[in-house]
Amino acid sequence: MAIENPSNALPDRTRSGSLSMPKPKQLRPFKTAEVKILLLENVNETAVKAFQKQGYQVETYTKALVGDELIQKIRDVHVIGIRSKTKLTKQVLDEAQNLLAIGCFCIGTNQVDLQTAAKKGIAVFNSPFSNSRSVAELVIGEMVTLARQLGDRNMEMHKGIWNKVSKNCYEIRGKVLGIVGYGHIGSQLSVLAEAMGMSVVFYDVLQIMPLGTAKQLETLEELLSMADFVSLHVPELEETKNMIGDREIKSMKKGAYLLNNARGTIVQVPALIQGLKSGHLGGAAVDVYPKEPASNGPHFTDYPELLDCPNLIMTPHIGGSTEEAQRMIGLEVSSALVRFINEGGSIGAVNFPEIDLRAIREDDTDVVRLLYIHQNIPGVLRSINEILADHNVEKQYSDSKGDIAYVMADISNVTQDHLQSLYEKITATPANIRTRILY
Incomplete structure (x- = not known):
């Protein structure tokens, strides 16, 4: 299942008659049960429950994985959660075809090849303060x-x-x-x-x-x-x-x-x-x-x-190994990962431009969110805006970090035919690294 592919039909929604603030729209072009999460090194149960609450598939291991076993497991998952022992090298990341994000449930991120991850459009999140x-x-x-x-x-x-x-x-x-x-x-x-x-x-x-x-x-x-x-x-x-x-x-x-x-x-x-x-x-x-x-x-x-x-x-690297710290780390990192998967927000990413937009309202039935990760080279935004010229861009935010740039745009008046065409045009741009459309 390719989360990036927007081929599913737009969901039917009705406008709320409530006088209260509209609920945020669920921005999901995919069945949550198809999202695969791999958690290694006994990541805290708070993270497991947070992912299960979203309906994701969650597979857990109490130890680190290495070599062929790690490569085999990472090939089809969308998110991997690790602590300090698992090493996500370029060789390992090159095998991760569906990987959207990495959660380091610890302070450090030196166990991850951050540059390779960024070049593949994989955001890396950690918890620098919780322990x-x-x-x-x-x-x-x-x-x-x-x-x-x-x-x-x-x-x-x-x-x-x-x-x-x-x-x-x-x-x-x-x-x-x-x-x-x-x-x-x-x-x-x-x-x-x-x-x-x-x-x-x-x-x-x-x-x-x-x-x-x-x-x-x-x-x-x-x-x-x-x-x-x-x-x-x-x-x-x-x-x-x-x-x-x-x-x-x-x-x-x-x-x-x-x-x-x-x-x-x-x-x-x-x-x-x-x-x-x-x-x-x-x-x-x-x-x-x-x-x-x-x-x-x-x-x-x-x-x-x-x-x-x-x-x-x-002592065996137990500085942050308390129930309180691990619970807070589990909550912080899992929240960042869920937000990135479901809404595209990258606040807290260590290798990635940090951008976010407020949630789309539930009554905005014809609004979709474009997430465009691309090489940071001149002329890209002009090309994207030309593609979006036939649509009404409600909000747009972009930023860059090193060689990687990230665009979030909420677009209204989008039909199902528009979705497929829009996706194909964006992914065909030379600078494209990864494109997702959420609705």
Whole structure:
């Protein structure tokens, strides 16, 4: 079933006699039961229910899929939902013939080839803010755990060792927290840390208004030299890869603590191991790794030397893994995907022009919505407007992002014959990537 094909008959509709605001028109040229959704990596049940409410077919897996199994599954689905383990490379996306959108039910999107997706007219949505509180709370717990050496005492007790000590165990009150990256997570962490009696300094490449009494520093080196705890909250970019290495760790105060709940490529693991074993670092917490297993189980063997480091908290990328965060992520991403499928709105897409139009009223029986994804080259809008010249364009909105542009237009006085002709003319334009007509 090609969702793009507008060959179905226009639905019969009657005008409402109610004095209340007209209901939005259901913009669907397709049977919702034919829309196929593939959800991997145990995406939260809130998303599953949201898709099922629309009448879509929903297939779920608790694990990531790789290789031929992933390619086989993605070939005929219209939407795929993933978390951080599934890798949607160019090779995989080239096999996805019907794919309209990708939902990353997490913060990051580095597991998706965003450029390839955009060139194929596939919008990618994520949830950049929904797990901010969960990660911030985890960092607070890690700092207390490291300062009191709770991880080591816990392991000793499990081995039957009673080791009641206070040496090198501290309160976090009165200590300096240095936050690298003062975005949604970093700023929330700042507020929580100050409530615990800590002083907060932060470094960010952007000039940002501090919350509370936090102070922005001009250089990373200045932050490293004065912080008792250094917590990393930056995205994975070329300029952030390997940003914390041997030189940066040696620049930290002796006995300071390093926490990485951002991306695994930010900290050089050998330098971290050396800093812990030499005693220069008082401890560390690591939730992310340069290479992570695709599924749960006994697969984590790439960093055996970490296992012998003192006062080290190791967790399996669970910063956002709370019921509250996953529920909010499920709601946010599924809502964006449903809106894109049913109405064409792309607000929140990370690789795509973000545009939207208010819903067509239910009593506008002869109004259809044109969705035209195309190459961003000169003269395209002129060609489209010439094609639409025989119709009444009620609303039109267009925008571009890089090489991709997107046009939404609501057109009235459209008959079934007009629909097919309009679709054929639009798809025949040289710049066309993907065209859909919703009604």
